[in-house]
Amino acid sequence: MKDSIENLRAVLARQRDACLASPYPELRQRRRALKEVREALSRYQDRLAAAMSDDFGRRSEFECKMLDVMFPALQIDHALANLRRWMKPQKRHTDWLFLSNSAKVVYQPKGVVGVIAAWNFPVVEAVGPMIMALAAGNRVMIKMSEFSPRSTAVLREMLAELFPEDQVAVFGGGVEVAQAFASLPFDHIVFTGSPAVGKEIMRAASANLTPVTLELGGKSPAIVAPSANIAAAARSIAHGKAFNAGQACVAPDYALVPRERIEAFVAAAVSAFQQMVPNPVDDPEYTCIASDRHAKRVHELLDDARAKGATVTSCGTGNGWRVVPMQIVTNVTPDMRIMQEELFNPILPVVACDSLDEGIRYITARPRPLALYYYGTHANEIKRLERDVHAGGMTVNDWAWHVFQGDLPFGGTGNSGIGSWRGPEGFRALSHGKSVLRMRRWFPIGLFRPPYGTRVQRLISKLFLGHPDPALNIPCSYENECEPHGYDSTVQETSREST
Numbered sequence: 001m002k003d004s005i006e007n008l009r010a011v012l013a014r015q016r017d018a019c020l021a022s023p024y025p026e027l028r029q030r031r032r033a034l035k036e037v038r039e040a041l042s043r044y045q046d047r048l049a050a051a052m053s054d055d056f057g058r059r060s061e062f063e064c065k066m067l068d069v070m071f072p073a074l075q076i077d078h079a080l081a082n083l084r085r086w087m088k089p090q091k092r093h094t095d096w097l098f099l100s101n102s103a104k105v106v107y108q109p110k111g112v113v114g115v116i117a118a119w120n121f122p123v124v125e126a127v128g129p130m131i132m133a134l135a136a137g138n139r140v141m142i143k144m145s146e147f148s149p150r151s152t153a154v155l156r157e158m159l160a161e162l163f164p165e166d167q168v169a170v171f172g173g174g175v176e177v178a179q180a181f182a183s184l185p186f187d188h189i190v191f192t193g194s195p196a197v198g199k200e201i202m203r204a205a206s207a208n209l210t211p212v213t214l215e216l217g218g219k220s221p222a223i224v225a226p227s228a229n230i231a232a233a234a235r236s237i238a239h240g241k242a243f244n245a246g247q248a249c250v251a252p253d254y255a256l257v258p259r260e261r262i263e264a265f266v267a268a269a270v271s272a273f274q275q276m277v278p279n280p281v282d283d284p285e286y287t288c289i290a291s292d293r294h295a296k297r298v299h300e301l302l303d304d305a306r307a308k309g310a311t312v313t314s315c316g317t318g319n320g321w322r323v324v325p326m327q328i329v330t331n332v333t334p335d336m337r338i339m340q341e342e343l344f345n346p347i348l349p350v351v352a353c354d355s356l357d358e359g360i361r362y363i364t365a366r367p368r369p370l371a372l373y374y375y376g377t378h379a380n381e382i383k384r385l386e387r388d389v390h391a392g393g394m395t396v397n398d399w400a401w402h403v404f405q406g407d408l409p410f411g412g413t414g415n416s417g418i419g420s421w422r423g424p425e426g427f428r429a430l431s432h433g434k435s436v437l438r439m440r441r442w443f444p445i446g447l448f449r450p451p452y453g454t455r456v457q458r459l460i461s462k463l464f465l466g467h468p469d470p471a472l473n474i475p476c477s478y479e480n481e482c483e484p485h486g487y488d489s490t491v492q493e494t495s496r497e498s499t
């Protein structure tokens with residue numbers, strides 16, 4: 001009943017009515033809501049961590065708390081510190097023809113925001129967008145993943161303690177509920193999940209012209225440059241595959257390593273993983289593959305790679321099913337599934353790469369990744385990657401940390417997503433930036449009204465458009481700057497005369 005499609009519609013109708021009754025929550029109300037969420041996260045941290053662990057079969061308690069509980073708490077601290085500034089209408093310049101009037105942008109709540117979460121960080125993917133939506137004065141409906149039913153139950157209880165259903169509501173249910181949810185006429189949808197389902201969401205949202213923020217995934221490369229400290233790079237990348245057992249959207253998907261250093265890199269990565277996770281099967285802090293379906297895929301990917309000639313080095317002993325230590329794959333070829341699909345697990349393909357140019361060619365020939373990692377010391381190489389390679393975000397000499405900065409937007413580009421719900425950009429994405437121009441009483445608006453053709457109107461028109469006959473125009477003092485490089489005005493003039 002709670003997760004029925006009729007109920008989704010009924011709750012949306014109630015949230016809409018509530019928006020109309022209270023369209024612009026004041027700063028004080030928004031801050032109070034955020035503080036209550038922060039306090040509840042602290043109170044519920046053990047129950048949330050236990051529920052997430054149950055959903056996964058086993059999940060590191062520290063990682064549950066650090067990422068799914070502490071990260072939203074820090075996000076709230078950042079929002080509380082900046083909300084007054086974000087909400088403040090922004091004064092803008094009028095065009096000089098309209099001088100004496102005043103212009104500003106007012107950030108208005110969009111209304112009801114629909115949030116669809118994935119299963120890998122179920123709390124942060126639901127609560128994170130919700131925090132920003134509440135900060136922007138919206139109401140929120142959340143659809144959790146069918147793979148995280150226990151997390152859904154605890155989160156629903158926690159948020160129901162804080163908010164009436166017409167402000168925040170949480171839904172569970174299967175894919176059919178998710179499909180119905182995506183087709184509701186929200187004022188904005190924030191979706192976290194795969195690029196394939198992201199396209200479905202966009203299609204469903206287009207029927208209502210609902211704007212979307214799509215937090216998707218992809219194959220995020222880690223470039224190990226010749227100047228890199230191999231041991232440090234291997235330790236960082238192994239951490240990226242050990243954290244949540246590689247089931248993170250920004251985990252390094254594959255490594256590009258100079259051919260002559262691959263052996264040293266593999267040895268260092270094995271050793272680093274074994275130091276962090278000496279006994280994967282019995283370690284309560286090493287996370288399982290989230291479901292039998294996902295485990296089956298991991299083993300199929302490895303079988304496919306082996307069958308096509310790859311060498312697989314296991315960084316420890318697993319249990320043959322859902323406990324999988326990092327698997328380093330060398331001698332990879334493009335036809336292997338591990339090089340075609342986003343991995344989202346502890347498999348690490350290592351691709352030989354002899355120069356930065358080769359690495360850039362490899363990355364840019366593929367869909368744009370969510371994250372890009374560079375290990376090395378050359379400032380000019382870092383600058384090239386910053387400017388020339390499209391990726392959602394980038395950390396230099398480690399993985400993922402750019403995601404945890406409250407003031408930075410986090411989101412993808414191209415196949416890895418659209419928009420961001422974090423940082424100042426997130427506040428703006430979930431607000432409507434309304435342009436407001438206030439006309440002053442003494443502004444001579446009559447000059448723009450008919451009957452047209454008065455002397456002043458002709459003068460204004462001439463001033464801005466010039467005369468239709470270029471010969472009668474006053475030469476533009478910026479002429480040379482306006483022309484593109486290489487334009488030769490004498491050649492142009494001559495050819496015009498000769499025709």
Ligand code: NAD
Nearest residue numbers: 117118119144145178179182193194197200215216217249
């Ligand atoms: P998924 O796309 O299969 O599912 C995501 C959500 O969409 C789930 O809640 C699911 O119930 C729902 N859903 C599934 N089919 C749907 C449909 N047809 N219409 C509407 N909703 C539908 O993804 P997943 O397996 O849960 O998560 C893994 C993917 O998510 C990976 O690609 C990963 O990179 C990505 N991801 C991205 C981020 C990010 O912040 N960019 C974070 C986490 C995960």
